[in-house]
Amino acid sequence: GAVVSQHPSWVICKSGTSVKIECRSLDFQATTMFWYRQFPKQSLMLMATSNEGSKATYEQGVEKDKFLINHASLTLSTLTVTSAHPEDSSFYICSAGGGANTEAFFGQGTRLTVV
Amino acid sequence: AQSVTQLGSHVSVSEGALVLLRCNYSSSVPPYLFWYVQYPNQGLQLLLKYTSAATLVKGINGFEAEFKKSETSFHLTKPSAHMSDAAEYFCAVSESRDDKIIFGKGTRLHILP
Numbered sequence: 001g002a003v004v005s006q007h008p009s010w011v012i013c014k015s016g017t018s019v020k021i022e023c024r025s026l027d028f029q030a031t032t033m034f035w036y037r038q039f040p041k042q043s044l045m046l047m048a049t050s051n052e053g054s055k056a057t058y059e060q061g062v063e064k065d066k067f068l069i070n071h072a073s074l075t076l077s078t079l080t081v082t083s084a085h086p087e088d089s090s091f092y093i094c095s096a097g098g099g100a101n102t103e104a105f106f107g108q109g110t111r112l113t114v115v
Numbered sequence: 116a117q118s119v120t121q122l123g124s125h126v127s128v129s130e131g132a133l134v135l136l137r138c139n140y141s142s143s144v145p146p147y148l149f150w151y152v153q154y155p156n157q158g159l160q161l162l163l164k165y166t167s168a169a170t171l172v173k174g175i176n177g178f179e180a181e182f183k184k185s186e187t188s189f190h191l192t193k194p195s196a197h198m199s200d201a202a203e204y205f206c207a208v209s210e211s212r213d214d215k216i217i218f219g220k221g222t223r224l225h226i227l228p
Contacts, residue, residue, distance in 0.1 A: 006158075032214055043205060043220040044159075093158055095216070104149075104216055106158040 003027060004096050006107030013084055013114055021079045021110045023050075023094030029074035030096035035067075038091040038109075050077040050094075084114040117142040117208045119219035127225040134178075134193040136222050138206030141187065148189040149207040149216065150180055159205065165189060176200070201226045 003026040013019050023033055031052045036044040048069055049057040056069035066088075068080040077096075081088050093109045122137040140146055147166050151159040163174025170182040180191045189206060206219040 034215065036218075041223075044218045046215060046217065049215060091156075095159075097214070103161055103164065104214070106151075106160075108158040109156070111156065 004105040004107045010111040018082045023077045025096045033077040033096045036093045086114045121219035129227045134196045136191040138189045140208045147209040151205045153203045
């Protein structure tokens with residue numbers, strides 16, 4: 001099946017720095033990708049819809065200036081956590097595909113720890 | 116807006132026993148419904164998906180789920196639990212007009228020897 005790859009799988013950064021997470025669809029083109037955040041032992045919360053060639057659509061309560069999303073090509077979306085703080089530590093997961101006739105494929109996730 | 120409610124954040128069953136994980140949904144349009152499994156520190160794997168075809172959906176690893184519109188439910192079952200089934204299970208809903216998937220809070224399945 002189709003593969004979605006996230007990089008890095010884990011990252012530790014200092015408070016105040018920025019971290020970029022990449023999400024790639026390896027064998028299909030994705031005009032839309034989704035970014036989720038998962039706190040320990042909790043569900044996945046949809047953060048935003050990444051749209052190729054246009055601005056991302058953020059869910060209510062998600063700070064667009066803090067979580068910058070860029071979807072510059074049909075196979076790559078990036079999530080940049082700017083000025084990271086310890087409370088941003090979480091598991092971030094991207095997905096691509098979905099809908100009636102296709103399967104949504106999820107990346108393996110990125111564990112972000114801000115110290 | 117669509118939403119999903121999973122009853123029971125933790126479910127324990129004995130190996131070989133029936134697995135039943137409950138899911139109720141809310142959607143303003145006919146929904147697409149999913150069950151995903153997540154192992155620790157990993158992404159999600161699709162178990163099965165309902166897209167308005169047969170109401171009884173068979174998935175991987177012996178799991179199946181039945182869509183019941185009258186009950187707005189999509190419960191996941193497996194006749195005989197294996198130790199390898201221990202994981203976190205998420206029910207999710209999507210509406211046809213976009214591909215956003217909204218997840219339930221998840222149910223951790225524990226298998227007792």
